[in-house]
Amino acid sequence: MANKQLHIGLFGFGVVGKGLYDVLHTTPTLQATIKKIVIKQADKKRSIANENFSIDADTILNDETINVVVELIDDADAAFDIVKTALQKGKSVVSANKKMIAEHFEELLQLQQENKTALLYEAACCASMPIVRNLEEYYDNDLLKSIRGIINGSTNFILTKIQEEQLDFKAALSLAQQLGFAESNPALDIGGFDAANKLSILLAHSFGVITKPTGFIFNGIEQVSLPDAILAKEKKQKIKLVATAKKLENGKLAAFVLPQFITQCDDLYQVQNEFNALTTESTFADQHFFKGKGAGAFPTASAVLSDISALGYDYKYEYKKIFHQTDTELSNDFYLTVFISTDDLTKIDKANFEWIEESHNEFNRSWLIAVIHAEKLAGTAWWRQEGVSLILCPDAIIETVEYKKISKRSLELAGVV
Amino acid sequence: MANKQLHIGLFGFGVVGKGLYDVLHTTPTLQATIKKIVIKQADKKRSIANENFSIDADTILNDETINVVVELIDDADAAFDIVKTALQKGKSVVSANKKMIAEHFEELLQLQQENKTALLYEAACCASMPIVRNLEEYYDNDLLKSIRGIINGSTNFILTKIQEEQLDFKAALSLAQQLGFAESNPALDIGGFDAANKLSILLAHSFGVITKPTGFIFNGIEQVSLPDAILAKEKKQKIKLVATAKKLENGKLAAFVLPQFITQCDDLYQVQNEFNALTTESTFADQHFFKGKGAGAFPTASAVLSDISALGYDYKYEYKKIFHQTDTELSNDFYLTVFISTDDLTKIDKANFEWIEESHNEFNRSWLIAVIHAEKLAGTAWWRQEGVSLILCPDAIIETVEYKKISKRSLELAGVV
Numbered sequence: 001m002a003n004k005q006l007h008i009g010l011f012g013f014g015v016v017g018k019g020l021y022d023v024l025h026t027t028p029t030l031q032a033t034i035k036k037i038v039i040k041q042a043d044k045k046r047s048i049a050n051e052n053f054s055i056d057a058d059t060i061l062n063d064e065t066i067n068v069v070v071e072l073i074d075d076a077d078a079a080f081d082i083v084k085t086a087l088q089k090g091k092s093v094v095s096a097n098k099k100m101i102a103e104h105f106e107e108l109l110q111l112q113q114e115n116k117t118a119l120l121y122e123a124a125c126c127a128s129m130p131i132v133r134n135l136e137e138y139y140d141n142d143l144l145k146s147i148r149g150i151i152n153g154s155t156n157f158i159l160t161k162i163q164e165e166q167l168d169f170k171a172a173l174s175l176a177q178q179l180g181f182a183e184s185n186p187a188l189d190i191g192g193f194d195a196a197n198k199l200s201i202l203l204a205h206s207f208g209v210i211t212k213p214t215g216f217i218f219n220g221i222e223q224v225s226l227p228d229a230i231l232a233k234e235k236k237q238k239i240k241l242v243a244t245a246k247k248l249e250n251g252k253l254a255a256f257v258l259p260q261f262i263t264q265c266d267d268l269y270q271v272q273n274e275f276n277a278l279t280t281e282s283t284f285a286d287q288h289f290f291k292g293k294g295a296g297a298f299p300t301a302s303a304v305l306s307d308i309s310a311l312g313y314d315y316k317y318e319y320k321k322i323f324h325q326t327d328t329e330l331s332n333d334f335y336l337t338v339f340i341s342t343d344d345l346t347k348i349d350k351a352n353f354e355w356i357e358e359s360h361n362e363f364n365r366s367w368l369i370a371v372i373h374a375e376k377l378a379g380t381a382w383w384r385q386e387g388v389s390l391i392l393c394p395d396a397i398i399e400t401v402e403y404k405k406i407s408k409r410s411l412e413l414a415g416v417v
Numbered sequence: 418m419a420n421k422q423l424h425i426g427l428f429g430f431g432v433v434g435k436g437l438y439d440v441l442h443t444t445p446t447l448q449a450t451i452k453k454i455v456i457k458q459a460d461k462k463r464s465i466a467n468e469n470f471s472i473d474a475d476t477i478l479n480d481e482t483i484n485v486v487v488e489l490i491d492d493a494d495a496a497f498d499i500v501k502t503a504l505q506k507g508k509s510v511v512s513a514n515k516k517m518i519a520e521h522f523e524e525l526l527q528l529q530q531e532n533k534t535a536l537l538y539e540a541a542c543c544a545s546m547p548i549v550r551n552l553e554e555y556y557d558n559d560l561l562k563s564i565r566g567i568i569n570g571s572t573n574f575i576l577t578k579i580q581e582e583q584l585d586f587k588a589a590l591s592l593a594q595q596l597g598f599a600e601s602n603p604a605l606d607i608g609g610f611d612a613a614n615k616l617s618i619l620l621a622h623s624f625g626v627i628t629k630p631t632g633f634i635f636n637g638i639e640q641v642s643l644p645d646a647i648l649a650k651e652k653k654q655k656i657k658l659v660a661t662a663k664k665l666e667n668g669k670l671a672a673f674v675l676p677q678f679i680t681q682c683d684d685l686y687q688v689q690n691e692f693n694a695l696t697t698e699s700t701f702a703d704q705h706f707f708k709g710k711g712a713g714a715f716p717t718a719s720a721v722l723s724d725i726s727a728l729g730y731d732y733k734y735e736y737k738k739i740f741h742q743t744d745t746e747l748s749n750d751f752y753l754t755v756f757i758s759t760d761d762l763t764k765i766d767k768a769n770f771e772w773i774e775e776s777h778n779e780f781n782r783s784w785l786i787a788v789i790h791a792e793k794l795a796g797t798a799w800w801r802q803e804g805v806s807l808i809l810c811p812d813a814i815i816e817t818v819e820y821k822k823i824s825k826r827s828l829e830l831a832g833v834v
Contacts, residue, residue: 023701128702130555138547138723267708270687284440284719285545289708291684302701306555313735 004067004312006032009060009091011082012072013039013046013053015297016096016123020070020304021048032068032308036060040073061085068311069093070304076100087111087119094307096123096300099188102197105210109319118316120307125198126151126276128299129292130306132317135205139282140320146246147206149278150271151198153295154182154189155221155241157274159259163229163238169222181274181295192220192241195257199243206280207245207253207328208321215330217378218257223389227365228341237261239391240268249399252331254374260392261339267291332374335398341367343387352376354401369393371401421484421729423449426477426508428499429489430456430463430470432714433513433540437487437721438465449485449725453477457490478502485728486510487721493517504528504536511724513540513717516605519614522627526736535733537724542615543568543693545716546709547723549734552622556699557737563663564623566695567688568615570712571599571606572638572658574691576676579646580655586641598691598712609637609658612674616660623697624662624670624745625738632747634795635674640806644782645758654678656808657685666816669748671791677809678756684708749791752815758784760804769793771818786810788818 008024010017017037024032034052042055060066061082069086071079076099083100086093088111095101101108101121112119125131126149135147150156154176161172173190176182188194196213203209221241232239240262245255262269267289271277276294281287293299335354342348345366350356353370360367377383383390425441427434434454441449451469459472477483478499486503488496493516500517503510505528512518518525518538529536542548543566552564567573571593578589590607593599605611613630620626638658649656657679662672679686684706688694693711698704710716752771759765762783767773770787777784794800800807 019701129705130551133555134547134551137727138550140723140726267687270684282719284436284715284722286710286713286716288546289706291706293703296703298701299703302699305701306557309557310554318730 004031004314006068006308006312007066008032008034008068008070008308009063009066010034010037010070010072011057011060011079013037014072016300016304017072018047019297019301020072023301023305030305030309031312035066036063057082061089067091068308070308071095071097072304073097076103080104083108083119084111087115087117090115090117092117092311093119094304094311095119095121096304097121098124098194098197098201102200102213105200105204105212109210109322112316118311120310120315120317121201122307123300123303125201126278126292126294127153127296128302129276129278129290129294130303131278131290132201132205134290135202135280136317136320139206139280139285143283144206144247145281145283146244147202147278147280148242148244148246148268150240150268150276151202151243151278151294152189152195152241153274153276153293154186155195156271156276156294157181158190159221159224159239159241160272162224162226163233166226166230168226169224190220190222192218192257195220195241195243199245199255199257202243203245203253203255204319204322205317206321207247208325209253209255209328209330210322211330216255216257217332217374219259219384219390221259223384223386224259224391225341225365225389228389228391231367232261235261237263237394238269240271242268242392244397246397247328248331248334250331250333252329252333254332254334254397255330256374258390258392260396261394263394266394332378334374335371335401336374336377336396337369337371337393337398338396339367339369339391339393340383341365341389347382347385347388349380349382352380352382371398421448421731423485423725423729424483425449425451425485425487425725426480426483427451427454427487427489428474428477428496430454431489433717433721434489435464436714436718437489440718440722447722447726448729452483453480474499478506484508485725487725488512488514489721490514493520497521500525500536501528504532504534507532507534509534509728510536511540511721511728512536512538513721514538515541515611515614515618519617520629522617522621522629526627526739529733535728537727537732537734538618539724540717540720542618543695543709543711544570544713545719546693546695546707546711547720548695548707549618549622551707552619552697553734553737556623556697556702560700561623561664562698562700563661564619564695564697565659565661565663565685567657567685567693568619568660568695568711569606569612569658570691570693570710571603572609572612573688573693573711574598575607576638576641576656576658577689579641579643580650583643583646585643586639607637607639609635609674612658612660616662616672616674619660620662620670620672621736621739622734623738624664625742626670626672626745626747627739628747633672633674634749634791636676636801636807638676640801640803641676641808642758642782642806645806645808648784649678652678654680654811655686657688659685659809663814664745665748665751667748667750668745669750670745671749671751671814672747673791675807675809677813678811680811683811749795751791752788752818753791753794753813754786754788754810754815755813756784756786756808756810757800758782758806764799764802764805766797766799769797769799788815
């Protein structure tokens with residue numbers, strides 16, 4: 001039981017950094033102390049003595065007695081520079097910066113290998129929940145078929161409020177900001193970028209696929225309208241922003257982040273407010289469901305702490321799926337059943353659809369349910385326009401449409417449709 | 418990435434052992450092969466060649482080329498002998514035998530230390546779910562406040578059928594047996610022994626407490642009556658067999674396995690049939706919820722496989738809570754709010770209660786809700802009689818009753834009660 005003494009250099013002293021500092025000083029079992037904290041603004045009033053702080057990154061990076069760098073700053077570019085230098089200097093690194101990790105995954109992997117040091121980032125996915133480590137350690141032989149989850153707390157909070165209190169999008173966002181569940185600049189969250197960054201990280205640890213968010217379809221929740229939420233409620237469903245990755249029958253991988261209608265029998269139905277959740281499906285273990293707080297200073301600090309603790313035992317990600325498994329490729333060669341609502345039907349290019357299952361015109365909003373090839377979503381932008389809302393139906397993925405096309409055609413011939 | 422070559426000696430070739438054999442022969446990433454299988458009956462017809470089998474345990478235990486023993490037999494005493502000898506011979510061991518592990522925890526811990534070898538048993542708690550490893554690895558610094566869960570699949574299946582289809586206990590048990598969710602001798606499951614064995618293992622990995630099931634209060638579901646289930650349904654609640662461990666304000670630990678009424682807002686409410694689930698509550702991460710299949714050949718084989726895979730990376734439990742944390746003691750010095758129903762009120766010794774909150778007499782069954790000191794449950798047997806059913810109320814634990822006693826008394830003085 002080699003419990004290594006950890007000397008930490010901390011970048012960032014926001015709520016998470018501050019929380020971590022407090023926890024480290026009250027946790028007797030962890031042999032870790034913060035030696036120096038690098039901050040951006042020197043003149044801010046702090047709760048601990050000034051000599052703990054520096055505005056010069058090199059006071060940490062050039063200090064050979066510091067063996068662990070904990071990076072908790074917002075700026076993804078600055079974070080990458082810090083993490084890169086720290087790894088090159090042989091220091092272990094803990095980070096919570098999903099954007100930085102998703103954008104530089106391949107380089108970060110190489111840096112870890114070249115410098116024989118560890119980068120851990122449990123806090124970057126679903127905050128307190130041990131998702132990365134479980135995907136890495138536990139679901140390695142039993143073949144994963146799919147992962148699916150709610151991995152952004154802000155959007156889930158906003159959608160919960162739209163649906164439960166029938167707030168419109170702006171009012172719900174404003175409430176989320178007041179309660180500290182959304183950033184003052186919420187674009188990363190509500191545009192789906194944050195969830196896409198997290199899915200990018202999860203894809204590497206669950207299926208060995210390295211891809212930036214630009215490699216798969218994703219969208220946020222800005223276009224989800226109150227009438228959509230009311231319709232969901234009438235059907236006893238909820239709308240959630242869901243990240244999905246699913247092995248197709250052809251061995252390739254479907255992956256996307258899109259809003260989806262969730263039925264009552266879906267485990268994700270109960271995941272409300274700032275909670276996150278992930279469902280895994282594997283050949284032998286069948287379905288597993290994890291739920292926990294996906295946002296907030298303490299849940300994030302808790303995951304960071306767990307990574308620091310793991311470094312004490314020389315833990316590092318083995319990236320087993322990347323190195324040991326047959327190459328899995330992303331593919332958009334599958335179909336999705338989608339609900340589309342709009343204030344103006346001319347915004348919808350119906351030529352994109354395989355077929356339309358339902359079509360409704362109401363007072364000031366029209367909506368339809370249609371089947372579309374994923375490549376046509378990836379390659380077009382009409383469905384991202386203002387006034388158009390695209391939401392996946394439950395069980396949206398269809399791998400092949402031949403049979404359905406035929407039966408649809410026979411219905412038409414019979415005059416039923 | 419030291420991926421050690423594993424030469425496995427397998428004890429037992431039931432459904433789990435057979436499943437494991439098939440999986441190992443189709444998993445390319447795992448450098449593990451089964452060298453020999455020891456079985457009890459030599460004359461049974463097998464699906465693989467006879468030369469794989471032996472009825473002599475020593476063909477595995479004395480084979481120095483075998484470095485991993487996988488023990489999948491029913492008999493806990495025979496299992497202990499095998500595991501003990503294997504560890505003494507320096508072999509790593511994977512076991513799914515909760516009864517054996519719970520009964521011999523301290524000896525097994527010592528054997529691992531003395532022989533510097535690993536015993537892994539993820540499959541012993543909640544089958545496929547990675548509960549032991551998460552408790553061991555992840556919840557080590559963030560202080561756990563409680564764990565609470567449904568950790569026996571058979572009883573959960575039976576209770577689900579009683580409640581959903583209003584079967585009586587015997588009919589539900591018989592259905593569970595027909596469907597393979599209960600053993601032909603179901604005493605270990607329905608008597609609560611299996612769940613108690615699992616809680617015993619969980620206590621060690623979550624709070625560092627080593628205790629046999631005799632060290633805490635437990636009961637099964639045999640006495641849960643159909644009228645109890647109907648009453649639960651009227652209140653929109655369900656009855657589940659729940660294992661609980663909770664840190665008390667005095668630093669001691671409350672632990673028990675008892676049936677409990679579960680409200681709709683409880684995560685355990687959605688856990689139906691043979692599923693298992695565990696909720697953890699910790700200071701910083703807050704609540705986490707895990708759900709997965711807790712029984713069945715494949716989910717169990719999946720957990721065994723994951724342990725075998727971990728041995729390839731020289732993984733062993735560090736038992737951090739046992740070795741690094743301040744001693745936590747079990748205590749029955751707390752109160753429980755309980756529901757008690759009976760066919761004969763004279764079976765209930767009311768002198769045991771702090772006070773009675775409700776009392777009802779119906780046609781052929783009486784029931785009451787009362788507050789009782791846990792020590793009075795631990796030290797008496799009246800509530801285990803046939804015709805008496807004791808079910809915890811939601812939020813059953815009360816740490817101190819002084820205030821409530823006084824307010825109760827003032828209600829009495831005011832003539833309200």
